[in-house]
Amino acid sequence: MGKLVVLVLLLAAAVALYYLQLAPSSPVVTLDAPGGKLSCQVASTEQAREAGLSNRTFLCPNCCLLFEFEEPGRPGFWMKDMKFALDIVFLDANYSVVDLWQNAVPCTPQECQLRYPRADSKYVVEVNAGRAAELGLEKGARAVIAG
Secondary structure, X not given: OHHXXXXXXXXXXXXXXXXXXXXXXXXXXXXXXOOEEEEEEEEOOHHHHHHOOXXXXXXXXXXXXXXXXXXXXXXXXXXXXXXXXXXXXXXXXXXXXXXXXXXXXXXXXXXXXXXOOOOOEEEEEEEEOOHHHHOOOOOOOEOEEEO
């Protein structure tokens, strides 16, 4: 019985650490994609946007990071200091997909290149690699963001 209690406490601690890593102090919104819903931490400050998901070890399958910019533009993204591959989805002001970088893999500072969207975007969504296709987030698709 004692081992079961310890196991439950360890599991609870792991879940708590997971959620602290996902959303330390940022607001969370729901992204409703054609193929499902995600819970997204919002990176709305310059500091949060610069950090992104860098140095994190994982992202849950139904989680994402939503970058919100003040004005539409063509922000550059790279995979420096990343520990896992991502799909990076660029959305316009109406939440329509204008570009997509699938299976963006981590890189070293010496070989990292910035990737820019082909059209202006106001929002960028980062999800685990392969997840964008599962969710139907392809060019022209539209998402809804609430919260």
